[in-house]
Amino acid sequence: MSGPPPPVVFGDELKDAFKPVNAWVANGIAWLDDIQAFYRERAAIEKEYAGKLNSLSKRFYDKKSKKSASLTVGDTPQLTPGSLESASLTTWTTILNTTEQLASEHDTFSTALSLQVADVLKSLATRYDDYRKRYESLSTKLLEERDKVYGDLKKAKSNYDLGCKGVEEKRQKVDKSFDASKAKAQKSYQNELTEMSNVKNTYLLQLAATNRHKQRYYNEDLPEIINSLQDLNETRVAKVNGLWTLSSTLETTCHQNAISHLNLQISEIARNLPVLDSGMFLKHNVAPWTEPPSFVFEASPIWHDNPDMVVDEQAQVYLRNMLQKSRRGMDGLKGEVERRGKEIQQLSERWNSIKMDESQAQKEVDVVRSLVYSQEEILPHAANLLTWQVEIEVIVNAVGDIARGTQSHNFKSTTFKIPTNCDLCGERMWGLTSKGFTCTDCGYSCHSKCEMKAPANCPGVLDKAGKKALREERKQLSVANGGGSEIDLLGSGGLTRTNTTASTTSTLAPRGVNAMGTRMTKSPSISGASIASNASSTNATPPPTVSTSAAIVAAPPPRRVLAPPPDRYIASPALEDSRPSTPASTVHTDSATETGKVLYAFAASGENELQVSEGTVVSILDDDGSWMTVRRPDGQEGLVPTSYVEKIASTPRVSKRGPPPPVKPRGAKKEKKVRALYAYEPQGEDEVPMGAGEEFVVVERDVGGWVRVRVVGGGEGLVPGTYVEDV
Template identity: 50%
Template sequence: MDGPTVNFGEELKTANGIEFLDDAQAFYRERAALEKDYATRMSALTKKFLDRKAKKASSLSVGDTPQMTPGSLESASVTTWSTILTSHDSLAKEHDSLSNALITQISDPLKAIATRYEEYRKLYNTLNMKVMADRDGVYSELKKSKGSYDAECKQVEDKRAKVDKAFDSSKTKAEKSYSQELIEMHNIKNTYLIKINVANRHKQKYYHEDIPDILNSLQDLNETRITKLNGIWTLGCQLDINCRQNSITLLSDTVKEIARNLPALDSAMFSRHNMGGWVEPNNFEFEPSQIWHDTSDIVVDDLATVFLRNILGKSRKELEGAKAQVDARNREIESLRKTRDSIKLNEEMQLKEAEVTRSLLIHQEQLVPHSSKLTTLQVEISTILNAVGDVERGTQTHKFKSKTFTIPTTCDLCGERAWRLTGAGFSCQDCGYTCHAKCEMKVPAQCPGVLDKAGKKALKEEMKSTAPSTGGDSGVALSRSNTMNSLSSSYAGGGGGATAPQRMGSTLSRTTSPAANTPAETAVPAASSLNAVAAAASPAVRRNRVIAPPPERYVSAPPPEAPRPSAEKDEVVGRMLYAYSANGAGEISVEGGQEVVIVEPDDGSGWIQVQVGSLSGLVPASYVDASPPPSTPIEGRPDSRHSSSNVSISNSIVGSMTGSGTIKKKGPAVKPKRGAKRVKHVEALYEYSARSDLEWDMLEGDRFVLVKEDSGDGWCEVEKGGVTKSVPSAYVQVID
């Protein structure tokens, strides 16, 4: 039997991989399309962002409103961004070149080879079919010869059967025919045998000569195809490598450019182009009211000192808590910053970095109110200490606790009821002292200490018993003679066209008649009870509350002189109704109740010149009683305490009170001196270190009161904290 038939055409087309060339060239063609699309999209993307960069380069480099024209300069970051975009555009061009090379050098040659090898396949298929046809023709001849031989054998057998059946004369004819047929059979047999040999030889030739020759040719063709395919594949890889190497070179250059983009370069460029235009806003300054002449000095009289002392104590109590809060949050913030700095460049910890940053911002936001409060408290404390010193030292402050008064309760400071709408207030946990919420900061630091219930009750009874009688509920009527003789009817009744401070200044400056009052009745009521005085002086229901502006800053008064034995006949002797502290050139400080010699009376300016011992100077006319009664000892009385009545009166004792817990009287507002010059201030332009005790140390921005301008020697005299020293004139400038 013949061996299995091999379809060389199919083997050449499939098994030997000629059709694979079509798949390869199709792959590279589609790969080229992808590279072309990538290059097109990348080029369009880089062009889009290059246009955006061109529009924003100036703003990104030096801001929207630079003080210096940047020209064509770009910041380091913008320049680096331009390099990155340009490198990506070059990468797009590389991919475009790769796309073209894949088409021209890979896909097209593969297509040409596939076409040529398809022709080879057809030729080899034709040859194979021809060899097979020739072999099959020989096989067909052999089959025909076998059929002829079989047919001839049958004929011979038929002739032989006729010879056996023939008789006499027909037998000879039958034998002759048989002999001829036998000869023909032998010839056909020989032909058949020859055909067999021919067929076997063709078979041997086909399988041992034709097929090996075709297979060898196909092997050579296949190996040649693989060699060419390997070359094309190698070229494709080399093209890709070249594209990648060029891309790596571009990206490496970009990395080097990025490394040159130091973070400080952008900041330096922005600062250089924006430094000139910013000016720090001026500090806030004291602005006097348009209707009242005043200075920027802190008021430091007795009542104001009480208020400042309470603020100082309250601020100090809150300071430690604020410091603790700020320190705790600063420690947390510093810890979070260190954590963020350690992980912010680690790409694997992005989620943790986001959590740490969010927590850091939350802590910074929580720090703001505590830091602001701490700054406020520190400034409050330093301002009060610079103004009045540590007035809290040695005092016994009330331990107030917030309280709501559900029953009528009298405020121990102002004497008014604290109930219902005004029921919010404070009560001392130690002594039971009660006050309104609005009066808390005005209460003197005179707590007697911890008292039991009986002690608190006794203290209340003592306060009520020592308080003067009031009109209204007590049934004792107040008259003008025992309250304030110097008040005019228009002031007492609230009438007249003058304002309350003007009426106060005009009435308090009048001279009290010695015949109309006893020594204990010559005092002018304190400002805190002027409303009660006005109410008692008039039968009308209307009560006008008159609150005088605060007096000027007090300074230490000269030592009191020995009592004058008697006044000379031509001297006019007066007595100070209130203590006065000099606040300008030509003035003199005098204690309340002290006798003075009136050198020059009031000329209409509201000031008089007095002499105390060997010193003389100006004091407000409203602070002096020009015709005092004969000097008699004045017994000290405790602070006025208000009863439960709605009307309150003040202590009428002249001068300062003696004993513990006393408060100096506050004088009325002082009228500015006629022709007085405006106080000038100077501000330090540079830092200066004093070279002697007669000079001030200065820091830039320090402010002083100008006492004496430069007289030509290059120095001027300035005052700070009541002390006058010299500073270089060129180091300061006048600011008002």
């Protein structure tokens, strides 16, 4: 006597076969509709049969009543028999009663088939198809997560190729450069090489993480879903077996005379084990399969390299920050993943305990939905946790635990609303779009791009005075080392920058770029005072070159909304005598001990800031090293960046009239003007008011639906583009 067939596990045998398994399970669930239709038609037949039996029995009861007397005693009896009937009629009455009982049995059987079999099959088909669709959705999301990781790898590879291309271009410039520019080209090449190393390490980390994700997808996540579909199908088969057995039992009760046939049918049903269908499907679906090969490092066709991690001193700064960032992320997420994993395990155990009890159908629905939802929710957390684990493992294996004994900065995302220099690269950070990071402990500030390059040398929690002193120390150290970045100050081997006359002016420098090829920001790190001191120390007049101050152009504030329609902000025309008048000349006595010359135009963006134009001579009232409190010739006072003003020898003097109008150079392009169609009251600090008919000079068009204009008498701002017309 053979035993039960051996168990079958789809996930171990059918690799990457979710689609055929899902289709097969869907076919099995759809088949439930055919079985349901069969039992509904069978119930209708039984109901119709019961009705016909009842009708037949009633009709012959009536006939028997009419013929009872004649059949019992004849047409003309001498003695009325009363209620007595002949034995034949009594037997006939028993036959008719039996027919009515048979009709009642078939009616009961019909109702039972409809309620206990057909309706349950309908509910089962709907419920199990919902389960299958949820697993299908889960599979889709798993595939999306896998493809997302693949996409990240592709991006990392693309970034690495671009980095290699940049390094090769810089190397070629070094080869082609002459002695005068050799050092500059070499420094640019070293910086590009350092950046490429970081991009390469990122690519290698992503490569390792992608391989681990791929392995998990094909060996853990996908087999688990396929096994769940197998279990869903086998459970369906088991439940169908139970319903088939129930219908057979009902029919056995109804048809005692057909017990032998029904016993045979039951025995045949009992032999239909769920695993037999799975075994047949497995036998006809096994195909040769090889796991996709692991991803390997691909050297750039431009930059020939090996797959080894870059572990020099500069790269270790980046890797140390990556290691600490990954550990922080893993520590914060590990508990959440473990908690959700236990929740999934509990839900799975609960489903197994109630799935064969049809009276627990509603509870089963809630449990399965919660189970699949929890499995979907854990996917991104588990993916991030795996990535961080791989990064930690790869970095530690490559360079050891370089984060041990270091003090990393406690960075917090910051938007810099005042001019601030990056403590790493020394470049300026300012404006609503200039986001970066600031250490909440020591006040160390840097660009977002510099976060992973910042050295782990945080001194710990400092008070406000300590943070200010440390910043001044960094600033002085930067000046003492020629304005180089903090990477240079740490002795990383990079070239340092020196403030020389050649580095502050150039006859060939493009607009916004100094002679060293460094992009100048709105507020240069070399102040006008230092330029003047350098020029005076040479005891010679500088050549007629383009100065860095001329290369500075203040970027207009970004506008992300379109100008409002005119009917929303049309102001009533101002009275002629209510408008402030600007006198032709002003007499103002300046008793300040220091004066300064504005090197760069500054547009006020804060409450206490003052708008000044390039070349304006102002009185210096206060200077904290970052911001100055100054007074314009018109008497207006406010804050401007210290780096925007060059201090000059100042004596009390009287200005009897305003500055002369600027002389337009010969051959200069004619200024374009616009005229206001409507009056407008400003809604923001960077906007200007206007009255209907007032004319302005166009500075810039199409600033998000606005126009930047210059007001007569000085000053710039934005006005709605729909409110003005060309003059």
